[in-house]
Amino acid sequence: MTPIAGFVFLLVTVFGGYTIAGGKFGIIMKSLPYEMLMIGGAAIGAFIMANSMHDVKHVLGGIGKILKGPRFKKADYTDLLSLLYYFVRLAQTKGAMALEPHIEKPEESPVFSKFPKIQKDHHATDLICDYLRMVGMNADDPHQIEDTMARELKKLKEEELHPSHAMQNIADALPALGIVAAVLGVIKTMASIDQPPAVLGGMIGGALVGTFLGVLLAYGLMGPLASRLKGVVEEEAAYYEVIRAVIVAHLHGNAPQVSVETGRKVAPSFLMPSFSETETALQELSIA
Template sequence: MLILIGVFIVFAATIGGFMMAGGHPGVLLHLSEFVVILGIALGVLVIATPMHVMMEIIHKTKDALAGKTPVKKDFFELLKLLYELFMTGRRNGLIALEEHVMDPSKSALFQRYPSVLAHHERLHFLINGLKPVIDGKIKPDQLEDLMAAELKAKELEMDHPVHAMQMIGDSLPAIGIVAAVLGIINTMSAIAEGPEVVGEKVAAALTGTLLGIFVAYGFVNPLAGRIRSNNASDMLCFNCIMHAVAGFAKGLAPLTAIEVARRSLDGSVQPGADELEAAVKGLGTGK
């Protein structure tokens, strides 16, 4: 919703100021300029970007427009789930976690936390972290390095759509100049038709420059910034899981392990220590 409000403000300020200066919005609508600029921008994206990154751009943009980013409640639920898992492993042995880890969708424990189940990547990262603990295939103090390596790969992967969008945003002003030059060429070929026709074609050419800069700095680059911010929030979730699981594997008590994870969170989404401790009391006593 905030993004849509921002879009409205950008349009209102631009068109409103133009009209206050005596301009008419209709003179800005030149279909040929839109075709040239947006078409070239799309072509540049296709040339420079692999298909899976383009699909990820669409996915990330939809999530940004829908406001899908983890909030304090999501982190609270994640920490509660981690506590229940650790308490189950502490009370009943690590082998008791196997039934939950092998098929989380059928686990009564995981089903109590649908926000975690609904996010495939976070769930997969958590399961991948717990499996070596259950299997005993890796030393506890080696687990954090293993998860950190996976996290680094995720971070690089999540940055690909941002870099592609920034590349397009940085290219759009120059693409606008290309459209403007094409418009001037068209103007020169019609110079004998009189000042009225020439003036209209020059206005169309200048609109190309305006459109390139406007789309770049009004929408594409800010949207890339929002996606980067959302990625950072997702990374907080992964970091939270890593610190908690690694701490538990090293022998920390369940409450201590999730406290370490809690302290790794940004203050805007970090639950209070007393609030979290009160919420987890009585959890992890059953399946």
């Protein structure tokens, strides 16, 4: 919920400073509904024009990611390393064919069932099963597998980053849309040029609310949210990079412990389980 807390703090400091400086809210509150209708409506219309319905739904899902934050914690990395350790050890000791019951039906696998969060993550299960299946099909060239996995992970990351790009595009457009609303307010003011200065001042002030809102919404809301979503996606992408690192290390002929250690080093530093934590988890790994 840090984005909400940050935005509340932003509003308090901006409008608190305005109030301390002697500013009055009457003209802002009077103009706010109309300016928000013009600027917000134009932004939504531009957003719909620029994106497909699939992308629109994707952006709405991205808002949930912003509020919840990254899905993966340190324990999730420990679980992933434990699962991968079991598979690479099984492949090394009993051969790639021993993996078949688990990778063909992961929803029924007692190994995947031990880690329900991984089992429910279709990206993780697809990566693990697809590439271990390729190993069973004698596609054991580590360089070829690494290149293929890298391309797939890059594609997945770019798809997940699209909502962030879409939100940033709207953030870039909001100041200009605020100017559009302000210009309309100036046009309205010029049509009433015969009014007293006090009335004209109020009308000009109302027009400037549009410029203010456009800039505030761009740099105080949409831009930071787009940046936050990008950070969440990039942090979550590191989780899937661990899978690639372990499988490629296994194909290079490393021992299961070394393959897992290679994957552990790929995890983000603040989420990376320590060597002793990983070793303890592997020793306690028990799958019926």
